[in-house]
Amino acid sequence: MTALHTSFLLAYHGCSEDIGRRLLNGEAQPIRSEKDYDWLGPGFYVWESDRDRAQEWADQKTARDSQFKPFVLGVILDLGNCLDLTNRQDLPILQEAYDGLKKTLNKKGIPMPTNQDLKLDKNKDKLLRNLDCAVIRYLHDSLDSKKPQKFFYDTVRGLFQEGGELYPGSAFREKTHSQIAIRNFDCIKGFFLPLDEEADAGV
Numbered sequence: 728m729t730a731l732h733t734s735f736l737l738a739y740h741g742c743s744e745d746i747g748r749r750l751l752n753g754e755a756q757p758i759r760s761e762k763d764y765d766w767l768g769p770g771f772y773v774w775e776s777d778r779d780r781a782q783e784w785a786d787q788k789t790a791r792d793s794q795f796k797p798f799v800l801g802v803i804l805d806l807g808n809c810l811d812l813t814n815r816q817d818l819p820i821l822q823e824a825y826d827g828l829k830k831t832l833n834k835k836g837i838p839m840p841t842n843q844d845l846k847l848d849k850n851k852d853k854l855l856r857n858l859d860c861a862v863i864r865y866l867h868d869s870l871d872s873k874k875p876q877k878f879f880y881d882t883v884r885g886l887f888q889e890g891g892e893l894y895p896g897s898a899f900r901e902k903t904h905s906q907i908a909i910r911n912f913d914c915i916k917g918f919f920l921p922l923d924e925e926a927d928a929g930v
Contacts, residue, residue, distance in 0.1 A: 744787075766885065769908065770909050772907070774886070775906065806884065828865040843855040870925070882911070883908045885906055
């Protein structure tokens with residue numbers, strides 16, 4: 728049985744300034760990421776209570792695209808019916824989905840996808856999470872058809888250790904974060920500018 732969350736939380740989305748301001752002004756809708764290596768499967772991704780990590784992600788995009796102007800958008804979110812992978816109760820659900828996916832692919836003679844490292848990632852964090860994404864997609868496909876509404880799970884939440892050691896010998900990592908993939912956009916109750924963004928904009 729999964730946990731049902733009803734409390735609101737604040738999260739942050741890293742994006743381009745154009746997209747961020749259009750979302751803020753109600754001129755655009757969130758876009759669901761559908762990449763095969765998404766860590767939490769398909770969804771609109773936000774960083775839970777971590778504006779700095781969202782800014783860091785957006786800044787990294789600038790390094791790859793000089794035309795990209797980094798921006799951080801605040802998100803007011805109700806988790807709704809959440810597959811909460813920070814919760815011991817929900818982890819066995821994902822284990823069962825893995826078993827189901829493996830049986831399905833074995834019957835078809837298709838190899839299981841794997842999580843892989845990027846060549847330039849010195850920390851070997853398996854940044855391409857094809858296996859995890861496939862398992863979560865399989866779970867969604869198995870459950871969504873059983874509910875009258877479009878989504879069984881509105882959101883998926885995960886805690887990730889990422890980056891180098893915080894200090895020599897540490898078990899803490901530099902980029903540890905909690906991330907949420909939002910499937911049901913009705914869970915988004917509003918967008919806002921973080922305080923320092925409001926100051927920069929003269930709000």
